[in-house]
Amino acid sequence: MPPAMLGLTFLGLVAALGIRPGAPLCLSQQLSLPGDYILGGLFPLGSADDTGLGDRTQPNATVCTRLSAPGLLWALAVMMAVEEINNASTLLPGLRLGYDLFDTCSEPVVAMKPSLVFMAKAGSRSIGAYCDYTQYQPRVLAVIGPHSSEVALVTGKFFSFFLMPQVSYGATTDRLSNRETFPSFFRTVPSDRVQAIAMVELLRGLHWNWVAAVGSDDEYGRQGLGLFSSLANAKGICIAYEGLMPLPRAGGMRLGSVQSLLHQVNHSSVQVGVFFPPPKAPYSLFSYSIHYRLSPKVWVASEAWLTSSLVMTLPGMDRVGTVLGFLHQGAEMPEFRSYVQTRLARAAEPAYCASLEAGRLGLEEHVVGPRCPQCDRASPENVTDGLLYHQTFAAYAAVYSVAHALHKALLCNSSGCLAQEPVRPWQLLDNMYNMSFHAYNRTLQFDTSGNVDLAYDLKLWVWRDRMPMLRTVGSFNGSLELQFSSMIWHTPGNQEPVSQCSRQCREGQVRRVKGFHSCCYDCVDCKAGSYQRHPGEPSGTASCMGQQLLLHLPLTGCLSTLFLLAAEIFVGSELPPSWTDWLHSCLRGPWAWLVVLLAMLAEAALCSWYLAVFPPVVVTNWHALPTEALVHCRVSSWIMFGVVHATNAMLAFLCFLGTFLVQSRPGHYNSARGLTFAMLAYFITWVSYIPLFANVHVVSHPPVQMGTILFCVLGILTTFHLPKCYLLLWRPDLNTPEFFLGGGPSDARGQGGSGHGEETQGKNK
Ligand SMILES: *[C@@H]1O[C@H](CO)[C@@H](O)[C@H](O)[C@H]1NC(C)=O
Ligand SMILES: *[C@@H]1O[C@H](CO)[C@@H](O)[C@H](O)[C@H]1NC(C)=O
Ligand SMILES: *[C@@H]1O[C@H](CO)[C@@H](O)[C@H](O)[C@H]1NC(C)=O
Ligand SMILES: *[C@@H]1O[C@H](CO)[C@@H](O)[C@H](O)[C@H]1NC(C)=O
Ligand SMILES: *[C@@H]1O[C@H](CO)[C@@H](O)[C@H](O)[C@H]1NC(C)=O
Ligand SMILES: *[C@@H]1O[C@H](CO)[C@@H](O)[C@H](O)[C@H]1NC(C)=O
Ligand SMILES: *[C@@H]1O[C@H](CO)[C@@H](O)[C@H](O)[C@H]1NC(C)=O
Ligand SMILES: *[C@@H]1O[C@H](CO)[C@@H](O)[C@H](O)[C@H]1NC(C)=O
Numbered sequence: 001m002p003p004a005m006l007g008l009t010f011l012g013l014v015a016a017l018g019i020r021p022g023a024p025l026c027l028s029q030q031l032s033l034p035g036d037y038i039l040g041g042l043f044p045l046g047s048a049d050d051t052g053l054g055d056r057t058q059p060n061a062t063v064c065t066r067l068s069a070p071g072l073l074w075a076l077a078v079m080m081a082v083e084e085i086n087n088a089s090t091l092l093p094g095l096r097l098g099y100d101l102f103d104t105c106s107e108p109v110v111a112m113k114p115s116l117v118f119m120a121k122a123g124s125r126s127i128g129a130y131c132d133y134t135q136y137q138p139r140v141l142a143v144i145g146p147h148s149s150e151v152a153l154v155t156g157k158f159f160s161f162f163l164m165p166q167v168s169y170g171a172t173t174d175r176l177s178n179r180e181t182f183p184s185f186f187r188t189v190p191s192d193r194v195q196a197i198a199m200v201e202l203l204r205g206l207h208w209n210w211v212a213a214v215g216s217d218d219e220y221g222r223q224g225l226g227l228f229s230s231l232a233n234a235k236g237i238c239i240a241y242e243g244l245m246p247l248p249r250a251g252g253m254r255l256g257s258v259q260s261l262l263h264q265v266n267h268s269s270v271q272v273g274v275f276f277p278p279p280k281a282p283y284s285l286f287s288y289s290i291h292y293r294l295s296p297k298v299w300v301a302s303e304a305w306l307t308s309s310l311v312m313t314l315p316g317m318d319r320v321g322t323v324l325g326f327l328h329q330g331a332e333m334p335e336f337r338s339y340v341q342t343r344l345a346r347a348a349e350p351a352y353c354a355s356l357e358a359g360r361l362g363l364e365e366h367v368v369g370p371r372c373p374q375c376d377r378a379s380p381e382n383v384t385d386g387l388l389y390h391q392t393f394a395a396y397a398a399v400y401s402v403a404h405a406l407h408k409a410l411l412c413n414s415s416g417c418l419a420q421e422p423v424r425p426w427q428l429l430d431n432m433y434n435m436s437f438h439a440y441n442r443t444l445q446f447d448t449s450g451n452v453d454l455a456y457d458l459k460l461w462v463w464r465d466r467m468p469m470l471r472t473v474g475s476f477n478g479s480l481e482l483q484f485s486s487m488i489w490h491t492p493g494n495q496e497p498v499s500q501c502s503r504q505c506r507e508g509q510v511r512r513v514k515g516f517h518s519c520c521y522d523c524v525d526c527k528a529g530s531y532q533r534h535p536g537e538p539s540g541t542a543s544c545m546g547q548q549l550l551l552h553l554p555l556t557g558c559l560s561t562l563f564l565l566a567a568e569i570f571v572g573s574e575l576p577p578s579w580t581d582w583l584h585s586c587l588r589g590p591w592a593w594l595v596v597l598l599a600m601l602a603e604a605a606l607c608s609w610y611l612a613v614f615p616p617v618v619v620t621n622w623h624a625l626p627t628e629a630l631v632h633c634r635v636s637s638w639i640m641f642g643v644v645h646a647t648n649a650m651l652a653f654l655c656f657l658g659t660f661l662v663q664s665r666p667g668h669y670n671s672a673r674g675l676t677f678a679m680l681a682y683f684i685t686w687v688s689y690i691p692l693f694a695n696v697h698v699v700s701h702p703p704v705q706m707g708t709i710l711f712c713v714l715g716i717l718t719t720f721h722l723p724k725c726y727l728l729l730w731r732p733d734l735n736t737p738e739f740f741l742g743g744g745p746s747d748a749r750g751q752g753g754s755g756h757g758e759e760t761q762g763k764n765k
Contacts, residue, residue, distance in 0.1 A: 009514035026353035027375040031075065033082065034069045034250055035098025039402060040118035042111055042145035042155065044071035047101035047280070058111070064105040067311075069372040069386035071147065073340065074169060075101050077392035080339045081399035082547055089347065090414045100139070103372050104146045106278070108154040112145055115155050118143055126568055131160055134424070141425055142167065142402040143231075144395065147222040148278060156182045163426035167401050169394035172303065173223045177449035184561035186450040188394040188401065188439075188662075189328055192220075192302075196227040198326045198456050198476040199274060199300055203237050205482050208272045208298075208499040209519045212241040212265045214285070216277035219690045221245070224276035224302060224319055238501065238519035240270045245277065248284045259523055266294045271499035274300040279308035290316035298497050301325030305323065306459060307389040308471070312508045319465045321490045324499075326456040326476060330393025330401060331440040339389060368411070389470060397439035401446070402428070404437035420466060462488055528627065540618030548607050551709060552644060559651040559682075560599035561660075562675060564592050569672045570658035603647045614640045624699050632702060652682045662678050669727070669740050674720040681715025721747075 031041075046064030055060070102114035118140045130136060142165040146152050152171035159166045160183050166174075176182055177191050203211060211232075221244065229239055245258040246413050255262070265273065267351070275282060280304045298321055305311055306425035308323040346352050381622040407433040444452045458474035474482040484496075491497055501520035501554045505511055511521035564587055571583045586592075593711035595686030614636040621630040635641050656679040664674035689708040694706055727734050 001470055006227075008122060019141045024376050025347040025378060025380070026151075026356060027072070027344075027347050027355040028342070028371045028373065029353065030079075030347060031099075031101040031371050033079075033098045033100075033603075035082075035086075035096040036099040037071070037095065037406060038100050038139060039082065039116070039557050040140035041075065041099055041101035041397065042104045042114060042143065042151070043075045043101060044068050044106040044146075044147050045075065045610055046071070046105050046196070046374045048105055048107060061369050062105070062107070062110050063373075064103060064107075064110065065374055067378045067382055068106075068380075069383050070390065071103070071371075072375055072378075072383055073386055073392055074147065074395040076340050076343060076400050077333075077336065077395040079343070080336060081374050081396045081403075085399070085403050089361070091412075092398075093412060093414065095410075095417065096405065097399075099144075101371070101660065103206065104148070104151050105739060106148045106151065108151050111151045111155055115143075119159075119164070134426070136162070137422065138162070138164065140164075141406065141423070142260055144429060145169065146171065149176065149223070150278075152176060152185070153179065153219055160184050161212040161358070163404065163429055165405070165425055165428050165432060168396045169498070170391075173220050174227055175219070175223055177451060179449060182450075184426075186401065186432060186446055188397040188444065188452050190454050190456075191451050191679050192224050192448070193227055194476075195303060195456065196224065196231050198458075198480065199228060200231045200235050200237060201274070201476065201480040202300065202324075202326075202458065202474075202482075203274075204235060205480050208702045209237045210240050210270055210499050210517075211272040211503040212243075212261065212270050213239050213272055213274045214243050214245055214261070214276070216245040216281045217246045217256075218278065220278055220304065221281075222277045228274060228276065238517040240268065240501070240517070240557055241265055245281055245285065247278070248280050249691065255284060258285065262289060262292075264292060265297070270297070271497045272298045272300065275305070276302045276765070279305045279310055281305075282308065282311045283314060285310065286314055286320050287316060289320055290314070294319030296320045298324070298489075298499070299589070307391065309386060309389075312461075312468050317468075318466065322488070323461040323468070324473065325459060327459050328394075328454045329475075330391060330397075330454070331442050333393060333396065333440060334388070336392060336396075340379075340384065340387065344383060344646065348380070387736045390472040393440065397437075397444055397452075400439035401435070401437050401444070404421075404429040405435060405482070409433075459569050460487060485680040532607050540631055540633060544616045545611055547633065548611060548644065549604075552603050552648065554656055555648050555712075556599050556603040557596060559630050559648055559655065560596045562678065562716075563599075563655050565671070566658040569662055569675070571661045573672075583711075596636060598652065599647060599651065599698040599719070606644055606647060610640055610644045612707075621698060622695070631698060632698075648682075649686075652679045655679045656683075667739075669724075669734075674723055677719035678716040681719055682712055685712040685715060 013446055033216065034423070047068045048062075048064050067351075077514070078101065079097060082099055085091050086096050102117070104111035104113075116127060117125065119138045121128065121727070122137045123137050130447060143155070144167055146155060147170035149171040152168050153173070153175065154168075156166060158175060160181070163184050165186065168185070170189060170191070171187060172192045172195065173193045174193045175761035176187065177193070178187050179568040203209065213228060225244070229242065232239060237614075241261050243261040244256070246254045246256045248254060275511075276724060277283070282301075296319060301323055303326060305325055306323075311317065330446050365382030371398075371563075396506070405428040406423060407417075409419070409423045409427050418600045432446060432450075434446060434448065436443055438444075444454075448454060449459075455475060457472050457481075458476065459470040460473045461468035462471045467632060471486060472482060472483075473486045487496075488494060489497055501517060502511075502523070505523035508526050509523040510526055511693055512522045512524050568584065568587045571580055571587065575583070611679045616635055618631060619634045624630045655675055659672040659675040659679075662670075685708050689726055692708075693701065693704050
């Protein structure tokens with residue numbers, strides 16, 4: 001609901017209830033509720049005005065005058081959770097939770113007093129000094145809050161001494177994850193470490209490696225900046241400028257060294273600033289930036305100021321550039337809005353306020369002073385304006401975590417509780433370590449450091465009518481997902497900003513780092529003779545293995561058919577005619593193919609055995625060539641390499657034997673001669689391969705091998721097939737059965753189709 005509509009709804013409500021707008025609200029009195037177990041609460045309900053709290057000379061009361069609406073909303077979320085638990089009576093059957101909420105003003109000085117009140121003995125306002133606090137029953141069972149890390153570091157140590165459980169809904173500094181220092185600290189938000197990791201991933205995702213980083217000079221800023229710097233450096237992101245900014249206190253704006261940093265960044269190629277402050281500090285920084293008209297940049301916001309209305313409403317804020325940052329995902333709680341409105345409406349009812357006044361004891365009033373005078377002076381709009389970006393789920397869930405631990409400590413089921421003894425605060429801790437609990441419709445779990453694991457949304461400020469709206473443009477849950485199409489940049493033409501010290505080098509260039517940062521470099525061409533180790537380098541093993549099979553199997557196929565031909569010629573010319581009929585039928589037709597198949601199988605078996613037992617290895621030779629590396633196959637055993645040739649050599653030899661004695665008949669084609677020469681070509685090429693291979697440079701080994709294979713094949717082609725082609729093309733007059741049926745004496749007797757069959761077989765190869 002946009003703020004305007006919210007306002008209208010509210011005015012409607014106000015009119016219906018007959019409230020005079022601007023009338024005092026009795027919210028202070030509603031900050032406590034009696035019950036069987038009381039939860040203490042620390043909320044930033046106010047903020048110190050410009051005079052600040054810095055110059056205290058007496059330990060007297062401190063007063064915060066300005067209302068901090070988000071703090072009041074967090075307090076209201078706690079009230080709603082307690083009311084729900086009391087209403088439902090399944091989590092703590094037969095028991096009522098109460099609360100006691102105080103203002104911290106975001107100052108440790110202010111938070112100290114309520115902390116003492118919480119630890120006071122039940123029913124009194126004093127803390128005694130004892131040997132042993134095991135039986136000690138303080139006023140409250142557990143503490144919800146505080147919101148700021150700075151305050152939590154102080155109260156966390158104080159409560160840890162008593163082992164009083166404390167569940168913060170906003171203190172994110174990573175130091176609080178230390179179980180030894182803060183044994184009773186838990187939180188319903190993730191630690192800043194997760195946010196810093198998400199930010200680094202964002203910079204990487206957008207290829208920004210040249211950035212400025214600013215933190216506030218307090219625990220939150222120093223810790224956040226330190227974490228971010230170390231994570232960024234580890235991922236190759238360079239921080240060009242880094243500065244700590246003093247917190248704004250009395251005297252207004254103080255930027256310290258950050259002032260000159262801003263001017264340096266303005267004149268540099270840095271386009272991205274990462275900023276880790278509590279909500280008050282960005283106000284000064286951006287006021288300065290707007291005043292001096294510094295050029296717009298991309299600002300990566302920490303969660304603490306991404307939704308700060310103080311910064312969002314700063315006049316001219318739309319000129320500082322693009323603002324984006326991570327916000328942890330809570331659960332949407334649609335009921336919360338109406339709860340707040342009901343609560344505020346009731347606080348404006350004089351009759352209701354009078355009834356609260358009557359029921360009070362009046363004790364706290366002069367112990368702690370008025371709880372929240374600024375809340376009582378606020379108008380309902382002051383509170384509801386903050387509802388748009390409220391992050392109240394964490395405060396709500398904190399109550400459920402304590403209630404759940406109490407449920408377990410009291411051994412409750414949904415209808416009753418077993419334990420009779422009242423539970424002491426430290427007895428909850430055992431249940432809270434590693435506890436998983438339900439809040440709203442989500443299940444959360446405390447990890448070993450007391451943090452919960454929540455995913456983040458990446459939010460971008462989109463300007464509408466001088467007020468930014470938050471648009472979700474990505475998410476982070478261990479890994480980053482970006483929605484580039486939803487992003488809007490401040491640059492002309494909505495170009496994605498580039499924040500790099502130097503551009504990527506081209507292929508064949510190397511970086512020469514200039515100065516201190518690894519992100520700033522010149523690109524220089526690689527020296528001659530050097531090489532760039534490139535990544536998919538040919539993977540040779542498969543082709544090394546394939547070589548042998550591809551060479552030998554087809555050759556075996558070819559030679560075995562030639563062998564059949566040679567055998568037929570031999571049978572026809574050398575054996576007595578009584579044998580020939582029978583043998584001829586064997587050497588043609590299906591039986592002949594069986595011979596081819598057997599030869600191929602024998603060769604395949606031989607190859608497989610060779611590849612399995614003596615696999616050729618791929619070696620990279622860096623020295624053979626001046627500018628390139630030679631990747632080649634090295635034969636493991638030359639003897640075995642020779643053995644693989646045995647089948648083929650045997651076939652060729654038999655072929656040769658069967659044909660070289662056959663007489664030629666004048667006037668007829670002699671196919672026996674062609675075969676003899678083909679086999680000679682085979683032997684000559686492979687025999688000459690041996691001395692050639694042994695004597696040439698390693699670089700020439702592959703060409704020699706290729707040449708040998710080529711010559712072997714060409715030799716067979718030219719000696720056996722070319723003569724026939726010649727006759728077919730240029731001597732068609734000789735293409736007669738009589739001429740071709742001269743292969744042997746038997747053919748002369750009219751073994752019809754022999755020449756024809758021979759030619760068919762020749763073509764098959
Ligand atoms: C606390 O004491 C200072 C003087 O030291 C005074 O100015 C201030 O008003 C006092 N604060 C309150 C709340 O009385
Ligand atoms: C608790 O119950 C009362 C009475 O039934 C109801 O008015 C109130 O809205 C309930 N509160 C919540 C937070 O559900
Ligand atoms: C900031 O930088 C812009 C452009 O680089 C320049 O025009 C402007 O004068 C600078 N502002 C200051 C205060 O240096
Ligand atoms: C409430 O808002 C009005 C105007 O929006 C402002 O003048 C007033 O100071 C605010 N009240 C408090 C207590 O902050
Ligand atoms: C709750 O516990 C009591 C006592 O152990 C038992 O009698 C009762 O049946 C339990 N109720 C449920 C709903 O489990
Ligand atoms: C919490 O869980 C972690 C690991 O899952 C385990 O090492 C640790 O002992 C647990 N702590 C408690 C108190 O159970
Ligand atoms: C929780 O409830 C809200 C609305 O009631 C719904 O949008 C959301 O999807 C629910 N989440 C889960 C995890 O069930
Ligand atoms: C985040 O991731 C965890 C596991 O990696 C998963 O259990 C959880 O549901 C995820 N949360 C969201 C909001 O996707």
